Amino acid sequence: MRVLDFEISDWFLQEGPFAGAIPGYKVRDAQIQLAQAIDETIQAKSVLVAEAGTGTGKTWAYLVPAFLSGGKVIVSTGTRTLQDQLYTKDVPRLKKIMALPVHVALLKGRSNYVCHYHLDRMEQDDRSLRSKEEVVQLRYIRQFADRSHSGDKTDCAKVPEDADIWGRATSTRENCLNQDCPFVKDCFMLKARRNAQEADVVVINHALFFADLVLKEEGIADLLPAADTVIFDEAHQLPDTATRFLGDTVATSQIMDFLKVTEVACLSQARDSARWSEICKKVEYYVKDLRLVAAGIDKLPGKKATYEQIPELDKFNEALANMEDELDKLVRMLVAVQERHPDLMAAAKSGTELRAKIYRWSHAALPEVEPDSAEENEEPENETSADTSKKNRQQDILVRWVEFGLHHLRLNSAPLSVHTFARYKKPEQAWVFTSATLSVYKDFSHFTRQLGLHNARTERWESPFNYKDKALLYVPNHLPETQSPDFAQAFVDTLLPLIKATPGGVLVLCTTLRAVDYFAHLLIKAFDKEDVDRPVMKQGESTRGQLIQRFRQHANAVLVGSASFWEGVDFPGDILTLVAIDKLPFAPPDDPVLEARIKACRQEGGNPFFEYQIPGAAIALKQGAGRLIRTESDWGVLMVGDRRLVEKPYGKLLWRGLPSFSRTRYLEEAVSFFDKSEPPVDEANQT
Structure with missing residues (x-):
């Protein structure tokens, strides 16, 4: 039963409570329809996949039925940044207007909460601090921990969230002492989890949702409370998040850190039991030997290799087995003395988990690879029962690969398919998936097929924004092909007149980090030559948050970024x-x-270009294009330098999936768009 016998639409109508509380409020039919569809899904305990274009107001469209459902609701967002925004901005505003006694909790992964035990250990061991800056940061973290109610590192303003010290001031699942911790009564993480258990609505992120699933699979206590409804916002990220979390990663740097912590703990608390330094040094030797044997991967594209592609695979397997054996001996000895002290217990737990991960990686089996059997341009077919059975055969197949880093080697594994995700839905649960980018030219099958949501209800609503008058898509007709050595310079030469003409900021989105550096270099060079007075910022020179803040502060900055700037930024x-x-x-x-x-x-007779590559590119392109128009008053030009968008047959699948921009291929028309466009008029911000 719902808390109040209101029609969902009543809240959103012109005579409703929202209109009375928000100046300039506008009724949006798409928002009402989305809210109604979500409410129906909650009542029916079914599955809804809903695409709502930018400006629909999807946040309130799912929060209103969530607040009124009367059951336990989990809202999962794409990132911690969105999670914080939802909890600190959208939720309090809506609660105030609706005047409902809804208890909403924020819950993050353990690495976000200060750990009293590990903070205390750092304060007692000067060797754990790596710089004078960390001495100051440790003092700030201690002050924060003493006065904070949440212990959430996001609230510790004086220490950056990405500061290295946080890795030692927080716990991991491997080194958490749980009920054996001397500070268990003060544990911020346990307090947050208890609060989540008592709440009506819990705001989490996708990473925590999947971490919970992994623990459930391993038979370990749940991280999340049982819920009647799960709402996935920014749901387009779920397939990638599922792939990452349902796989595994072990880096040699993790093993080396474990050895350092273990040696210190053992020499302090169990010196008489064994020659700990000698044993740790032996494991370290085989870790370094493994990296040495794998050095050939450094010369491969991306400095990575699938298991079958590892140079001198027999030698690699031998080195890995030697490292496993020595690590196993150390862990067994740790387990034997772990009862002596919490530090030994934490080390034994960490070692056991590392050993298990390495074993899973080294003993994973892949099926024989059959010869390719499909042509690249074969059209995809509709899904059949045969498709379903072949996906079931892929269910337990793991892809294994090795990455060669500057100071480490990383062993990775991931499931070939994540379509089994759907089986985690309980019959008494409702699942809602929503995002601005879930379909490929109005077709949801790519998304639903990946996650196994074959019986889901699918709905989509266009953005209410006037793209035709407010935005222009410009695909230059004169640029060389993207693989040409002249492309980058020609792209910048074409972009320069637009930068000179536009009154606002510029976001250059690249497909690789290497391109970020090169385009930033070319832009700075061009600005010097043409006397253009605009700051150029690039991904990597500062944190993402600092770059976003600086970009907002400048009136005319140029920001060059890659993957992390294609979505989740609002300007x-x-x-x-x-x-x-x-x-x-x-x-x-x-x-x-x-x-x-x-x-x-290909082995199954499919067409990977149209089944994987085109849908993935279409969704990513929609995300990148979505950075331009964020409110009804926004306006501007979207330039795509890749001629394939309009000159290749498959390009239609990509540009037809974008909002209804006006379009041109001529630079003069793109430049003149800025001349004839009127400055935007401020309107009410309606979530």
């Missing part, structure tokens, strides 16, 4: 009036998981 009004995309965002060909999925698709 309304004149802050951003020009978005430039260098190439169509096809996934990199050296992605081991994509490579394995492409092979499997």
Whole structure:
């Protein structure tokens, strides 16, 4: 039963409570219809996949039925940033207007909460601090921990969230002492989990949702409370998040850190039991030997190799087995003395988990790879029962690959398919998936097929924004092909007149980090030559948050970024009036998981280009294009430098999936768009 016998639409109508509380409120039919569809899904305990264009107001469209449902609701967002925004901005505002006694809790992963035990250990061991800056940061964290109610590192303003010290001031599942911790009564993480158990609505992120699923699979206590409804916002990220979390990663740097902590703990608390330094040094030797044997991977594309591609595979397997054996001996000895002290217990727990991960990686089996059997341009067919059975055969197949880093080697594994995700839905639960980018030219099958949501109800609503008058899509007709050595310079030469003409900021979205550096260099060079007075910022020179803040502060900055800037950034009004995309965002060909999925698709007679690469590029392009228009008053030009968008037959699947921009291929028309466009008029901000 719902808390109040209101029709969902009553809240959103012109005579409703929202209109009375928000100046300039506008009724949006799409928002009402989305809210009604979500309410019906909650009541029916079914599954809804809902695409709502930018400006629909999807946040309130799902929060209103969530607040009124009368059951336990989990809202999962794409990132911690969105999670914080939802909890600190949208939820309090809506609760106030609706005047409902809804208890809403925020819950994050354990790495976000200060750990009293590990903080205390750092304060007692000067060797754990790596710089004078960390001495100051430790003092700030201690002050924060003493006065904070949440212990959430996001609230510790004086220490950046990405500061290295947080890795030692928080706990991991492996080194958490749980009920054996001397500070268990003060534990911020346990308090947050208890609060979540008592709440009506719990705001989490996708990473925590999948971490909970993994623990359930391993038979370990749940992280999340049982829920009647789960709402996935920014749901387009779920397939990638599922792939990452349902797989595994072990880096040699993790093993080395474990050895350092173990040696200190053992020499302090169990010196008489064994020659700990000698034993740890032996494991360290085999860790270094493994990296040495794998050095050939450094010369491969992306410095990574699937298991079958590892140079001198027999030697690699031998080195890995030697490392496993020595690590196993150390862990067994740790387990034997772990009862002596909490530090030994934490070390034994960490070692056991590392050993298990390495064992799972080294003993995973892949099926024989059959020869490719499909032509690249074969059209995809509709899904049949045969398709379903072949996906079931992929269910337990793991893709394994190795990455060679500057100071580490990383062993990765991921499931070939994540379509089994759907089986985690309980019959008494409702699931809602919503995002601005879930369909590929009005077709949801790519998304639903990936997650196994075959019986889901699918609905979509266009953005209410006037793209035709407010935005222009410009695909230059004169640029060379993207693989040409002249492309980058020609792209910047074409972009320069637009930068000079636009009154607002510029976001240049690249498909690779290498392109970020190169385009930033070319832009700075061009600005010097043409005397353009605009700051150029690039991804990597500062944290993402700092770059976003600086971009907002400047009236006319140029920000060059890659993957993390294609979504989740909002620059309304004149802050951003020009978005430039260098190439169509096809996934990199050296992605081991994509490579394995492409092979499997070909083996089954499918067409991987149309089943994987085109849908992935279409969704990413929609996300990048979505940075331009964020409110009804926004306006500007979207430039895509890749001619394939309009000159290749498959390009239609991409640009037809975008909002209804006006379109041109001529630079003069793109420049004149800025001349004839009127400055935006401020209107009410309606979530």
